[in-house]
Amino acid sequence: MPLTWTCTHHRELSKEALYAILRLRCEVFVVEQQCPYQDIDGLDLAGDTHHLQAWEGDRLLAYLRLLPPEAPGAAAAIGRVITAPAGRGRGLGHQLMEHALQACARLWPGQPLYLSAQAHLQGYYGRYGFQAQGEPYLEDDIAHIDMHRAPA
Numbered sequence: 504m505p506l507t508w509t510c511t512h513h514r515e516l517s518k519e520a521l522y523a524i525l526r527l528r529c530e531v532f533v534v535e536q537q538c539p540y541q542d543i544d545g546l547d548l549a550g551d552t553h554h555l556q557a558w559e560g561d562r563l564l565a566y567l568r569l570l571p572p573e574a575p576g577a578a579a580a581i582g583r584v585i586t587a588p589a590g591r592g593r594g595l596g597h598q599l600m601e602h603a604l605q606a607c608a609r610l611w612p613g614q615p616l617y618l619s620a621q622a623h624l625q626g627y628y629g630r631y632g633f634q635a636q637g638e639p640y641l642e643d644d645i646a647h648i649d650m651h652r653a654p655a
Contacts, residue, residue, distance in 0.1 A: 507558045510606045513548045523563040531585050540643040546570060555603055557595060564590030565599045569606060578617035579607050600631050613654045622646035
């Protein structure tokens, strides 16, 4: 079955899509990674937030959240990057990042990008032009590092 990619403004999310997103984030970030934290942070339905999703039928296989720049010239943020266990090993993570960069260029052209990466994924994000800045830090007991990408 082919994948369907959607980049949806939060106002256009169906309750079923939002439920699938929150369920997948809980399944992986909280349960699989054994990291209890407050995933629902008030940003999912705020401002110009967009949700990039890859669906196979009615199953959400990959997802990330795009947060708008807070001011002109500020960075848009990519976060909650996730591939469902059922979608792993298929290159979906790379497709997800390619779609994210395209969406950011369309939504916020000429803006820099930011993400808080799990430290062991620096090389992965480096493939997409992100450069680590600063020192690693603990976020929810997992080593992270800030990464930035200059405007395209």
